[in-house]
Amino acid sequence: MKTLMKWSLEDYHNLINNGVLADKNVELLEGELIEMPPESPLHTYITSSGSNYLREKLKGLAFIREAHPITLSNSEPEPDIAIVKPHSHNYKNRHPFADDIFLLIEVSNKTLSYDLNEKKKTYAKEGIKEYWVVDINSRQIHVFFNPESDNYLVNKTLSKGTLKIQSFPDLELVIEQLFVW
Template identity: 55%
Template sequence: MITLAKWSIQDYHQMISAGILSDRHVELLEGEIIEMSPEKPLHRKITDSIAEYLREKFRGLAKIYEAHPVTLPNSEPEPDIAVVKIPVSLYDFRHPYSEEIYLLIEVSDTTLEKDLEEKRFLYASAGILEYWVVNIETEQIIVFKQPSIDNYQFQKIYSQGTIFTLVFPDIEILVEELLK
């Protein structure tokens, strides 16, 4: 049996500071440094469109980050979109922590299985309130809410209609706008 060495957040940051990972597109998941899939043009377009739409919806209420790290216990993933607390000065010297994250979104084309399994369990165990997976192929949004120890208690699939977030329940998010 092979035992892998697990890396801490501090180890990971030291490797980044030392330039060891400068030529790699990686993220830290459960103590393992994982190579990220290259981004395809459609993925970029949809991610950008969703981010712009959410910036309009949450202006003055939250910050929308695209493909930037968040710091969770033993992990530092780079979700496609993170909706986080303001003011942004909180993140001058660190990335957002679990308790500062309102919503994480992964846009999935080649990473659907990883996003629905590994990342879902990771985000739930970190206490992320809400997690959405945008399935490019089926044009659906899978919404996960109510995190527990290692999973979400609520799951709903949308292909049209309106989504209401837990933190901002008065703001209507139109599914059709997210899938443009």
């Protein structure tokens, strides 16, 4: 597939503000409008249960956003879960920027290749400290941290046990409670 036209953040926001994308499920990634598939009930359930668990564990430490945009240099993706700095009043007039983000999580049912490749490259390039991909089909979590250039220096794949968020090293998460399969 060949890109016919690259879009800037300003172009993208104009499309949104003028209603052009009102009935479209798209996100902007590296200047390209990417059509996103509808969520399955299982995808929604795992995202919601994971978000609720994270809200309990990170109460007062971070703000949990579900399927809302973040603003990067030439992208405005909508990660399934974004754990961001808790100054939520700033988010009335803008979406979180890369330096507001502790962790991004994508829940993948039909988008695993996209999440493990294009999104991972974009997030690393933007300096997102930590990125997880929850693979619903294999019941695994791909964990990436320490971004450098367009990749992460550390990656691991887990299916059970405990997990720590790099920004909150004293907090231990139980994978089976975080993502209820």
